[in-house]
Amino acid sequence: MTQSTAAGPIGIFDSGFGGLTVFREIKDALPRYDYIYLGDNARVPYGTRSFETVYEFTKECVFKLFELGCNLVILACNTASAKALRSIQQNDLPPGKKVLGVIRPTTESIDQFTRSNAVGVLATQGTVLSESYKIEINKFHPQIKVYQHACPLWVPLVENNEIDNPATAYLVKQDIEEMLRQSKHIDTLILACTHYPLLLPIIKRYVPEQVLVLSQGQLIAKSLADYLIRHPEVETACSKGAKTAFYTTDDAENFEEKAKIFFKEAVVASHIRVQPCNG
CATH class of the missing domain: 3.40.50.1860 (Rossmann fold)
Structure with a gap:
């Protein structure tokens, strides 16, 4: 990451609601950071899809989070971490952007x-x-x-x-x-x-x-805290206003209703569209 990178929220991505259990632990452990959660609920489940499809869907959502200002994105999804993380890290990351998984x-x-x-x-x-x-x-x-x-x-x-x-x-x-x-x-x-x-x-x-x-939640939260200590250039690119935003590719009201089960508190969500990445 470069000195000129504008600080932005930490992005948390999952194919659906499950990543909210990880996000809950991360937010409890590191409350001062800003976060954006994106659930690709319109295309869930990922677990039965091909490697290529999971890679494309994950990449589209990761780049949407980059577009929203995130410099660091956590794939809070085991399937995305298993099938897409390495390819994105090796082939797709723009300068100043990082993606981490949960495995x-x-x-x-x-x-x-x-x-x-x-x-x-x-x-x-x-x-x-x-x-x-x-x-x-x-x-x-x-x-x-x-x-x-x-x-x-x-x-x-x-x-x-x-x-x-x-x-x-x-x-x-x-x-x-x-x-x-x-x-x-x-x-x-x-x-x-x-x-x-x-x-x-x-x-x-x-x-x-x-x-x-x-x-996994507590292990991932601890690992992220350690990662930010070890990588101060990434840490300084994460904004700290204790703000949280939730987006879903499906119906926002339905997301809000179900998210309470996973996140243990009421959330306000917005619908968002993701588009295929070029190249």
Whole structure:
């Protein structure tokens, strides 16, 4: 980043509502910064889409956040982090702009939590197929064995506010049992989707007491705080007015209604259009 970069809000992007669970933790940990949250709710879910489609959609939304003045954008979406982050970082970033994901903060620190070196990853199908967690964990900690299980129904259950439905508990129980059946040594489960923390009370009901369940929000907030300390040129390009704005590519009223479930407070949202990037 250059000295001439005008300070702007930190952008938080997700394909839908799940990133609000991460944003909540970031805002609580770093309240003095300005933030813009953008949810691509009109095109959710990303988890079942191709790498190319996720890359294009993510890039369009990231560039919209750049257009709104953000110099730093957090992909608060595991699927976007798995399928789009590296390509955007390597090929698309304008001078003075940074994009970070949610996978590395979790994978870097996972050795602090597991004692058996056997870790389970619960995620969307797209994240599982990308093998991003396996690759990243083994890059930092080759001694850790990583097991994965896709839970494709969890996101729609959360988004449709079916958390208290008995059928949801039954599906969660089935997925947990399938996950743990892969190895009796698993002692840590990563909730590798930002929607999944809302299912935590149900998940814990079916996870043995000795198995730790990790949500990403706090790990990501801590990692971002450390990143800003280590990169003062990025930190100074983040404006500090404690202001927050919310945008959605879908209906703003519907976003406001559902966002309360994830963000734990009422929000005011605006509809926004994103356009294909040139080139």
